Amino acid sequence: MREEGITPMTAHRRTFPAARLATMAGALGVLFAAGPAALLAPAIGEDARASLPAPPPDGTMGFVVSEFVQPIVPGSDSCPDGPVLKMRDIYLESLPPEERARLKRKENEKELDRLWQLTAFGKDGSTNVCSQPDLFDRPLQRTLKSPLAWGLDLDGGTAGEEGCGHEEFATPDGQSGIDNQEYRVNGCKLEWRGLDGMPSDNSVGMKQFMASGEWTQVLLLRGVDSLQNDPEVEVIYANTPDRPMIDSRGTWLKGATFTISTTPPRNRNVLKGRIEHGVLTTEPADIQLTQTWGQGGARDIRGNRTKWHYVKGRLRLTFQADGSLRGMLGGYRPLFDVIASPAIGGAGAALTAGIDCAGELKTLRKYADGLRNPKTGQCEGISGTQRITAIPAYVNDVAPADAVRTASQGPAMQGKTR
């Protein structure tokens, strides 16, 4: 399978054009499976409330989301058993010590590659662990052991009838009742955590997706009377096709204009919010946002369109003195969404990135804590969190009724912002 002196990616390029696409998508999937290594302090911990300016006279404020990553809490105690194993290592772990030692010798590398790669496929070779994870019985992956995580309290401390019992986290700054089971499952993946303090693949990849304009998100706040306390604020959390403006150092520039997408899927989430002590919180609602993996058209696997879907999703964002917003998006994600990227990558994700999609899905099911199916009693969603930074911008809203018209006639603004 693997040519001497050629990386697996190269070997695929030479031999299997179709698999190559999968490989690339799989590599992209690696980016997705993670979170930033360099989490210094989330917005919640950065309290700038004492020096907040007055809101604009019309009460309208626009922002573009410049950071959208899975937050991690650094520390060697989080994963005492080591990072989540890759397909190769999982295979080795399954062997008796003598055989494991034999295969790890350099002269047996080809044999080892052939054997572990076989485990990524079904018996007839037509299925693989990432495209059809339900067909494979794989071991559970290593999970996070730390009691600390960033996130939101989604269930008020009680799983209730719609959830499943689980252990809750506390934030490093002392908030308790934090629900972030996705972090418990994936927080020990190298793609999430990074290595030796370096930014993780996920944080780098997500930054690129945001900067390229593929995922660009905007926030539009209406009816803001005070940045300290306001019981009623309308929050529109949406995608825009406009690329952000970024300087030569990669810094997002404030004050650019964005227009909310007029073409499907618009992903224009209208949320009810309130501001308390400088913290904007929205009521639970279904939140959907654009998610693309790789470049290419919708019919091309590299450009496959999926979505960020947060059931009972909510925002908790803190106004900063520099005009930005920092905080969290939290909610329950359908389980399969979490592995959507490597699943799209298929065999490539398993062979190149070493992702055991079936093992991850099995672990996600074990720790699922939301969206309980009343018929089966099983939870089909898992709590998750994205850390958000949003900087001031002008946002043009297009009301749903006008979106169809403007989509066919070209962009036009219906209301102003910021």
Next chain:
Amino acid sequence: MMRRISHLALGAAGLAAATSMIAGGMLARPAVAESAPPVVAAPAPAPAARIVAMRRLTETQYRNAIADIFGPDITVAGRFEPIVRPAHELVAHGAKDASLSPSGFEQFDAMARIIAAQVFDEAHRRQFVPCAPADAAKADAACARRVLAPLGRYLFRRPLTAMEEALYVRMASEAAAPTGSFHKGLELALSAMLVSPSFLYVIETAEPDPANPAAALRLDSHSRAARLSFMLWNTTPNAALLDAADKGRLTDQKALDQVARAMVASPRFEQGVRAFFADMLLFEKFDEIAKDPLIYPYFNQPVALAMPEQMLRTIVDHLVTREGDYRELFSTRRTFMNRPLAALYQVPVRQSGGWEPFEFAPGDDRAGLLGQAGFLALY
């Protein structure tokens, strides 16, 4: 074979124009004319006519002329030898001293071939060939004359002389034989026209002024047509203007006034205004403008492209559309904005693409042409 004939034609074309200039008491001559081998002698112009100025077409004028004569779908592909701006003067002034280097001429030659090939290809020839040759594989002088005479009038901005007409028809005929194509012959003749000094240079000729025949000269009608058209529209004279020149109307002050007013009232006047101000404000500097990205983080390529456009839109809107006072150009709050520029100015725009009217708030430092990013970036 085709290439040799082509070179022959180019030389002939250059000579035809050059000899007519010399005979007429020419002042400056383009370099190409000096090296052109003699092939056909052209007749001297009318004894009293005198060339008083020659200005090389600017790149924009060349492109506009080709688009107007042959259509906007004809591609003009090539590099234009720049016209040097004399110190503290307009590029247009420099054009009167602009010669052509051999490599610059080669570029014009290459562009001419590309243009001629498109004009007479199967998709376009029907627009320009009003007759059917007796045999499409052979020369047909009568039909070639019907094609080349009107095209020559547009390109040279005056009717072809009998000698010029005969020359280009002969070129077409001689090229048709070895190529076995009537249309290839036309192509060659048109290529020659397009590298003629009579096309590449606006040649102004003067004639005795009837009001003072002994001492004074005045621009003749066709020179007036060209000057009007390039000044007001930045392009070559159209059929109506050439007709007026043919009838001598443009030497009549009253008629000239009418024509000028009509041209100023035309939408094409904007093109002339843009060209004048782009020249006056040294917009060629935008082509090489660079800013330290650490000091000017909002400066990028889209902004660099938008800055001159904002200035020109402001000028045209104020002076032409609103017929505003020139002095208020330096204080007007009205301008135009696109998305990249809006970020630089830290203001919102209403749409993601294109330009839209914008008005700065009273007292905003950005009001007026001198407060615009483009002006400040240049000066």
